Amino acid sequence: MTQEELFKKLVAHSKEYGFIFPSSEIYDGLSAVYDYGQLGVELKNNIKRYWWDFMVKLHENIVGIDSAIFMHPRIWEASGHVGAFNDPLIDNKDSKKRYRADVLIEDWLAKQDEKIDKEIAKARKRFGDNFDEEKFRTTNERVLDIVKKRDEMHGRMVEALNNNDLGALRQIILDCEIVCPISGTRNWTEVRQFNLMFETKLGAAADGSNTIYLRPETAQGIFVNFLNVQKTGRMKIPFGIAQIGKAFRNEIVARQFIFRMREFEQMEMQFFVRPGEELKWFADWKEARMKWHRALGFGDAKYRFHDHDKLAHYANAATDIEFEFPFGFKEVEGIHSRTDFDLGNHQKFSGKKIQYFDHETGESYVPYVIETSIGVDRMVLQVLSASYEEEKLENGEERLVMHFPPALAPIKAAVLPLIKKDGLPELAHEIKDMLKLDHTIQYDEKDSIGKRYRRQDAIGTPFCITVDHQSLEDRTVTLRHRDSMEQERVAIADLPRIIGEEVSLRKLFTKL
Ligand code: GAP
Numbered sequence: 249m250t251q252e253e254l255f256k257k258l259v260a261h262s263k264e265y266g267f268i269f270p271s272s273e274i275y276d277g278l279s280a281v282y283d284y285g286q287l288g289v290e291l292k293n294n295i296k297r298y299w300w301d302f303m304v305k306l307h308e309n310i311v312g313i314d315s316a317i318f319m320h321p322r323i324w325e326a327s328g329h330v331g332a333f334n335d336p337l338i339d340n341k342d343s344k345k346r347y348r349a350d351v352l353i354e355d356w357l358a359k360q361d362e363k364i365d366k367e368i369a370k371a372r373k374r375f376g377d378n379f380d381e382e383k384f385r386t387t388n389e390r391v392l393d394i395v396k397k398r399d400e401m402h403g404r405m406v407e408a409l410n411n412n413d414l415g416a417l418r419q420i421i422l423d424c425e426i427v428c429p430i431s432g433t434r435n436w437t438e439v440r441q442f443n444l445m446f447e448t449k450l451g452a453a454a455d456g457s458n459t460i461y462l463r464p465e466t467a468q469g470i471f472v473n474f475l476n477v478q479k480t481g482r483m484k485i486p487f488g489i490a491q492i493g494k495a496f497r498n499e500i501v502a503r504q505f506i507f508r509m510r511e512f513e514q515m516e517m518q519f520f521v522r523p524g525e526e527l528k529w530f531a532d533w534k535e536a537r538m539k540w541h542r543a544l545g546f547g548d549a550k551y552r553f554h555d556h557d558k559l560a561h562y563a564n565a566a567t568d569i570e571f572e573f574p575f576g577f578k579e580v581e582g583i584h585s586r587t588d589f590d591l592g593n594h595q596k597f598s599g600k601k602i603q604y605f606d607h608e609t610g611e612s613y614v615p616y617v618i619e620t621s622i623g624v625d626r627m628v629l630q631v632l633s634a635s636y637e638e639e640k641l642e643n644g645e646e647r648l649v650m651h652f653p654p655a656l657a658p659i660k661a662a663v664l665p666l667i668k669k670d671g672l673p674e675l676a677h678e679i680k681d682m683l684k685l686d687h688t689i690q691y692d693e694k695d696s697i698g699k700r701y702r703r704q705d706a707i708g709t710p711f712c713i714t715v716d717h718q719s720l721e722d723r724t725v726t727l728r729h730r731d732s733m734e735q736e737r738v739a740i741a742d743l744p745r746i747i748g749e750e751v752s753l754r755k756l757f758t759k760l
Pocket of ligand 1: 499
């Protein structure tokens with residue numbers, strides 16, 4: 249199965265089992281907007297809990313807030329979003345389709361890498377065991393030509409983005425002979441900037457004075473509350489403020505399911521530090537965040553850092569944590585050293601002094617900030633795609649199983665009476681009622697036990713508890729483990745401990 253087919257199946261599976269639905273589906277949907285179904289919302293809540301507890305519970309010097317989506321419009325001038333939160337757009341005159349110019353070039357760069365990989369694969373086939381990849385890469389003329397052109401175009405793109413040179417971006421598209429995927433032509437317009445913020449109106453004033461924006465990031469709600477939290481929480485630097493909430497961007501290239509949406513959720517933490525110490529903290533947070541991802545157990549090779557080519561004007565270091573989705577390595581989280589840009593600008597624009605008095609040094613200053621910013625929906629997609637498996641069993645059958653880390657699984661256990669009579673349903677309900685005080689539990693008595701196991705595998709339930717006639721006699725049940733499919737006989741009284749240990753976040757946290 250190709251990665252593309254796998255991704256299509258994952259999207260279909262997510263809908264079929266109630267994880268994710270297209271928004272407004274009975275009205276034919278709304279582009280790049282999605283709804284979470286009954287299982288999706290549980291998965292998403294568990295991911296948020298994993299992040300929140302890591303930040304706020306495990307770090308004594310991090311506290312959380314929940315700020316409003318509507319904010320004073322001057323905030324977005326101070327943050328630079330009104331002036332510079334733009335994407336460079338280009339239209340194809342024949343198909344009338346609109347693209348992000350930088351994305352067209354990035355896709356072209358990725359194609360060059362694919363070409364190189366193909367050359368290497370061909371040569372490996374030809375030379376067999378004697379193949380020396382390093383030598384081939386550094387001597388094969390065709391590969392060297394591709395690498396040279398790719399590096400040249402990459403360098404030009406970085407320069408054009410850094411200089412905001414829209415003409416230069418267009419010229420790269422022409423020089424790379426990039427065609428519109430729909431019309432197949434190179435009939436391009438000029439490149440121009442497009443602001444990604446959604447506008448709306450507050451109250452009823454008739455003039456434009458009441459225009460506000462739906463926040464494009466949650467971070468600014470943290471910055472403008474810096475003094476409130478620092479003073480009321482008696483926080484001492486270094487300290488952090490964490491927040492989870494919705495953000496909105498009028499994305500031009502909205503694609504790849506929930507990877508790029510117009511309404512999405514972020515989990516952001518701003519860590520305030522002494523000026524001059526920010527790069528040490530940047531390195532620490534890079535490591536801490538990568539560990540948090542890897543603790544999920546999807547394999548270390550699935551993650552990599554990608555340092556930014558283009559640093560935002562306020563940042564002095566920035567990196568992304570990328571995950572290998574079925575459509576390639578893509579960003580799930582950004583870690584940025586944002587200097588004193590945001591607090592400094594809010595001080596300027598609001599006219600209010602935003603400073604911290606450091607008792608240790610006897611100085612007042614505007615703190616520097618390290619930001620960790622991760623998309624909840626991209627984490628959901630990461631967990632869905634890493635967990636999905638069509639597994640061939642020893643008996644020749646196939647099962648579809650979601651290998652969710654137990655702490656993230658939407659349903660922790662299913663209680664299944666072997667048959668619908670003889671008092672088995674009553675005992676099964678008793679077990680469900682005991683376990684539901686701590687966990688999300690399903691009760692299912694329909695169809696054969698094999699079919700019921702498959703249904704639970706498909707939604708990633710770590711445990712199935714089967715109640716049979718022996719259970720009535722000795723109060724034991726069969727406990728089936730999702731991944732190994734092993735079954736063991738355990739006492740009903742031991743279920744809360746066995747399940748509790750396996751599905752607890754503590755299991756993930758002890759790896760950090
Ligand atoms: N405050 C910094 C900030 O917002 P960003 O790199 O623009 O930085 C942070 O966004 C994270 O938010 C990204 O790594 C990604 O996971 C998520 N994100 C951004 N735009 C998104 C979109 N349109 N749809 C889904 N997630 C998005």
